[in-house]
Amino acid sequence: MARERREPRTLLEYLIQQSDRTYEELAEEFSRLDSRAAISARHLGRLARGERDLSGSTPATRRALQAMFGRPVDELQRPWAPENPSSVPEQRGPLALPGTGPERTILAMAAQRARKYAMLAAEATTPAAIQQLAEDVQRLALAYPQQPVNQLIGDLAETQDTLFTLLERRQPPNQSRDLHFVAGITSGLLAKVSHDLADPHAAMLQTRTAVLCAEQAGHPGLQAWLRGMQSLVAYWAGRYAEAVRYAEAGREHATEAGGTTAVWLPANAARAYAALGNAEQAKAAISEAEQAWTRVRPDDLDAMGGICTFNQSRTLYYAADALAWLPDQATAAEDYATRAVAAYADPHDPAWAFGDQAGSHTDLAIARIAGRDLDAATDALTPVLELPAEQRINGIVHSVRRVHQAVTRAGLTADARDLVDGIEHFTHTPANALPR
Template sequence: MAARRALRFTAMAEGSSIGPETLGQIHDEVRRLTVAYPKLALPTLLGDLVEVQDLTFRLLEHGRVKPLQARELYLLAGITSGMLAKASHDLGNPSAAMMQARTAFVCADNADHHAMRAWVRSLQSLISYWAGRPAEAADYADLGQAAAGSVRGTTSVWLACLSARAHALLGDGEATRAAIQRAEDTRAAVQPDDLDGFGGIMTFPEPRQLYYVAEATVHLGEDAALGESQSEAAVAAYRTASEEEWAFGDEAGAQTDLALARLARGEIEGVAEAVRPVLDLPVEQRNFGITSSAQRVHAALPSGGRRATGVAADLREEIEAFTASPTSVLIR
């Protein structure tokens, strides 16, 4: 709270002109939030995100901003709006998420930042994917590819992986495999850019790529054994990931994909083992993506009727209890 108050005071003390201290402090705060977002529960970050977005908007609307300062402020406002779009998505509100994402894209446009445009299109693809609109998710991934142009940062890998997941849900095996190969080729040519320099939610590390590839293969459903081995690789990658690469939401996604892959092979005991770490997550970390992934496992579990017993029945009951208390119940 004291740090947030200091940030507001610095901005106001420098007057209507934006000084280097204000811009530097906002940049540092945005970077802190991008690094923290994949690791910390949303309720601990939401107030700071709203505060920084409001500050950048007010400075852009009412401050005397030099052209180069305006470009940086628009970029910072875009990143913050993108994180708030992700926050709305994590709370299960795709409409608000898209509204924030469109604001982020306008900011990226005003900053004339190609990588940020591509990053926002990636975010819109993610929102559409989890909202059950895979064709729209594929379209946004295509728009991102067009916006990327000469972008060589890890956002280009994210776009290919998003395309793979969307086409897998659409049942297009050829497009899915082509997108997975494109992701591998793009990864080999990556040159980290300024968005990667922010870290956290603004970059797309290799464990996350393994998770997306596994999810695409599992949902395509053509090779259950391959889906299981890829999911195991993704889970293992997150268990050994560096602090910079680890994300609780993506690790949970990899674990639910492993559960789905084992279900496809009839390994019910292995399903329970795979999904256990997910069901042990506290309410603060039960975001929309995680609860949706758990519900996919629930839907795939065999049902023996109301009086069913055994591992599958017990697991169905646990998942129902888990998804009944998502993170959104903590946000008012």
């Protein structure tokens, strides 16, 4: 028996019903209209039912909704009034056009399947096919710091499956090395996905597989980068001594490769040392990371860009993140954090990363709490608390909780009630709690 369609509560809900598409399908298409926009099916449903106010959404979200439904955003949440003929919308905007509904999703899936078939059809993989895979992975590496992970998981998993299928066949040595290199990066990216969704066990499994690929590729830069990824996962999982060991294990490979991972590894170690309370080692590691820039020779891993390369902005953020652990380094932490916040101020900068930007703001808040300036700390943290749920990845949630801990340690909980409430509301719905 067919389910009776309920009366729409808003114009937005009416339009969604008329599109005859699920909330999941609409949410999947959402980010294609604006690369900076993302929404979950659950949040779209709340907006449609009038349970959430569109005025509180990000500008990118409002632009994408307007483009998707062909109506101004202030009109989309007006109460639905079926008795008023003028409230019935004419079919206009993207939903009325062919090729923007389920057809486009089907075509995208067909294109992806065709690409996979072309790569798997031949017994030996052609250089052109490997180049296409490398370009696919580079696109994902560039997108990773700037887009919510739920927009990238599908492509990453599909690419990894294709690569592993190819590697299960006998390949000429040169092609095998190139495929292992690309597979190592892809598995490293999936390790980061697992970490961002608060699954350190899956993250470490992916990195171990990736390290095997890097060894088969004979690529020291990739081996060093993956040790850095293992160090990162261990750090955010609270295994600080292990994080130091992974960072140290990658140094020999980083020196041989000469890429920016030679900066990332001591920066990783600095944060872990600081979390362990070893201030001298932490400061020495920060100094080592800064000095390593004079010896960097970008390699082909750096050429992938995005998350595969370490930049000056991240150096500032990691230094701030390390020093924020050390109460007697609050002044230095505030200096690094202020510079990092400025470095991440432009979302159109290719080096911009929403996670590192958020971390820089939380470190600035912690440093200001140490100075007992709650108003300034609240100003620093507010942009983070306004992040949509899709961007509340594991590292950001942990960083926000560190601000809560700083307030408690400083004995300022009673004076910071609004700030504490905002933090607790933010951490209630991390990205890994959203339906996927």
